Amino acid sequence: MFGEPIASVGAGARRVAQEVGGILVMTGQVLRALVPTKPFRDWIDTRELWKNLYKMGNKSVPIIVLTAFFAGGLMTLQTGPFVKKLGATSLAGWGAGYAVLREIGPILIGLMFSGRVGSNNTAELATMTVTEQLDGLRALAIDPVRFLIVPRVLAMIIMLVALTVIGDLVALLGASIVGRYMLQIDWPTMYYSFVDNLKPYDFLHGVYKSFAFGGAIAVASCYFGVTVRGGAVGVGRAVNASVVASAVSIMLLDFFITYLSA
Amino acid sequence: MSVGITAAPAIRVANVAKHYGHRTVLDDISLELAPGKRLGLIGPAAAGKSVLLKLICGLEQPTSGDISLLGTSVIGKRESELGEVRKRVGMLFQNYALFDFLTVAGNVSFPLEQRGGLESSIIAERVATRLRAVGLAGSEDKLTGELSGGMKKRVGIARATVADAELVIYDEPTAGLDPVTTQKIYDLLAADQQRTGATVLAVSSDVAALAQFVDEIAFLYRGTILYRGPAATIADAPDPLVRQFVRGELEGPLDEPGTYRPGSAAEGQRGVEDVR
Numbered sequence: 001m002f003g004e005p006i007a008s009v010g011a012g013a014r015r016v017a018q019e020v021g022g023i024l025v026m027t028g029q030v031l032r033a034l035v036p037t038k039p040f041r042d043w044i045d046t047r048e049l050w051k052n053l054y055k056m057g058n059k060s061v062p063i064i065v066l067t068a069f070f071a072g073g074l075m076t077l078q079t080g081p082f083v084k085k086l087g088a089t090s091l092a093g094w095g096a097g098y099a100v101l102r103e104i105g106p107i108l109i110g111l112m113f114s115g116r117v118g119s120n121n122t123a124e125l126a127t128m129t130v131t132e133q134l135d136g137l138r139a140l141a142i143d144p145v146r147f148l149i150v151p152r153v154l155a156m157i158i159m160l161v162a163l164t165v166i167g168d169l170v171a172l173l174g175a176s177i178v179g180r181y182m183l184q185i186d187w188p189t190m191y192y193s194f195v196d197n198l199k200p201y202d203f204l205h206g207v208y209k210s211f212a213f214g215g216a217i218a219v220a221s222c223y224f225g226v227t228v229r230g231g232a233v234g235v236g237r238a239v240n241a242s243v244v245a246s247a248v249s250i251m252l253l254d255f256f257i258t259y260l261s262a
Numbered sequence: 263m264s265v266g267i268t269a270a271p272a273i274r275v276a277n278v279a280k281h282y283g284h285r286t287v288l289d290d291i292s293l294e295l296a297p298g299k300r301l302g303l304i305g306p307a308a309a310g311k312s313v314l315l316k317l318i319c320g321l322e323q324p325t326s327g328d329i330s331l332l333g334t335s336v337i338g339k340r341e342s343e344l345g346e347v348r349k350r351v352g353m354l355f356q357n358y359a360l361f362d363f364l365t366v367a368g369n370v371s372f373p374l375e376q377r378g379g380l381e382s383s384i385i386a387e388r389v390a391t392r393l394r395a396v397g398l399a400g401s402e403d404k405l406t407g408e409l410s411g412g413m414k415k416r417v418g419i420a421r422a423t424v425a426d427a428e429l430v431i432y433d434e435p436t437a438g439l440d441p442v443t444t445q446k447i448y449d450l451l452a453a454d455q456q457r458t459g460a461t462v463l464a465v466s467s468d469v470a471a472l473a474q475f476v477d478e479i480a481f482l483y484r485g486t487i488l489y490r491g492p493a494a495t496i497a498d499a500p501d502p503l504v505r506q507f508v509r510g511e512l513e514g515p516l517d518e519p520g521t522y523r524p525g526s527a528a529e530g531q532r533g534v535e536d537v538r
Binding site: 127128131132133135136137138139140141142143144145 | 345357
């Protein structure tokens with residue numbers, strides 16, 4: 001009676017364990033490839049690295065700016081009426097800034113980055129896999145991990161950190177503009193609310209998170225890309241799995257980083 | 263079963279089996295190819311030809327058995343350990359495996375650039391020469407997505423041969439090409455082989471054209487090498503199954519899947535043993 005559901009749960013758990021194991025193996029391969037054993041030019045394919053930095057970073061700026069601006073503005077909108085009611089407008093900037101720098105900024109930007117860059121990366125690698133381009137590289141004595149994966153992982157980590165820093169600044173600007181024009185909180189009040197109450201660690205806390213999120217998105221998106229099976233349908237499944245795994249990783253990492261640094 | 267040539271083989275496949283789950287794709291295959299020789303591999307669709315080529319290149323690992331490539335075992339090796347031997351091998355994939363992030367010229371120059379040691383002017387000259395040879399002069403700056411299937415195949419051939427590899431493996435080198443281009447390509451491959459002395463292993467469904475290019479042909483059937491013999495006389499092979507396949511006859515043992523087994527009581531040993 002219970003045999004089938006138990007078997008189904010067992011099979012699901014085994015699949016998850018296989019995927020987690022595969023992601024850990026790929027993480028190990030990337031870390032091993034990052035050990036500097038050669039001059040930088042031979043160690044990392046700089047042409048691929050620059051190409052990916054541009055593609056993943058520059059082209060993500062508009063969507064990140066838009067997201068961060070409204071995230072910052074929303075925080076002010078949510079907290080503004082209460083701080084005004086309590087006469088504590090000097091805390092309006094702190095409320096918005098604290099939430100944005102430590103939580104909302106890294107998470108929202110991480111999720112946007114996963115949706116835009118991670119899914120694109122998975123689709124690209126998966127297409128290369130099903131069209132045997134990875135085998136083509138291997139046949140030419142080129143290690144796909146070193147040539148394709150490592151530059152992408154580095155580019156995603158670097159660019160997510162950079163985008164989070166940009167996003168933080170834009171979010172604070174958004175919070176100030178919304179505070180000034182929608183809640184009539186003047187500029188100096190917001191400015192001193194940020195400067196007096198926010199600590200450098202609040203900003204760094206978000207940066208640490210974005211570093212971890214970038215690594216998780218990068219490895220998950222590369223893993224599901226290179227392990228795809230089954231042509232176009234498989235590519236779709238791989239992208240789906242990559243976005244889900246990245247989102248789950250972001251939430252888990254966020255919880256543990258916050259818990260460990262509390 | 264052991265079929266082949268002796269003495270310092272460029273390719274040595276010993277008792278290799280490959281299973282995917284419960285499905286057996288290759289079953290106890292042994293094969294040797296001497297340096298400088300040209301061997302064609304034919305067989306029905308899904309006989310395991312492309313899998314065998316990938317195993318030989320170390321792109322997949324066999325379930326059991328041993329494979330040596332230019333004197334180096336490819337079994338249980340890491341990617342980095344296979345690098346040196348792979349640099350001595352050129353491979354054309356059935357589905358081209360062209361890099362879509364590079365132009366036509368970029369694809370052909372890629373093996374030379376990655377190996378290093380050549381000036382960019384020399385690389386450019388060799389790429390131009392190779393593209394002229396396969397009839398693609400003027401297409402250097404096109405992206406692979408802009409090419410037809412036949413053009414992609416020719417870019418793949420140019421990439422596989424540009425580095426003058428010691429061993430060249432072609433998986434369907436003329437599939438999708440018209441008869442005239444097919445003949446031109448085989449003439450080109452033959453001229454290349456004579457110039458470099460490379461060992462060649464080629465899979466093709468165009469048996470007539472292949473037979474003019476290679477010295478010998480092996481017939482792969484249901485995961486086993488059923489026959490190997492001179493290419494010139496393949497149409498008159500003693501095995502009725504090979505004859506039927508090569509001549510493209512509708513009637514014969516190929517028409518009755520499940521009834522013919524090499525070495526079975528019904529057919530005796532004529533499939534393999536007679537040609538040894």
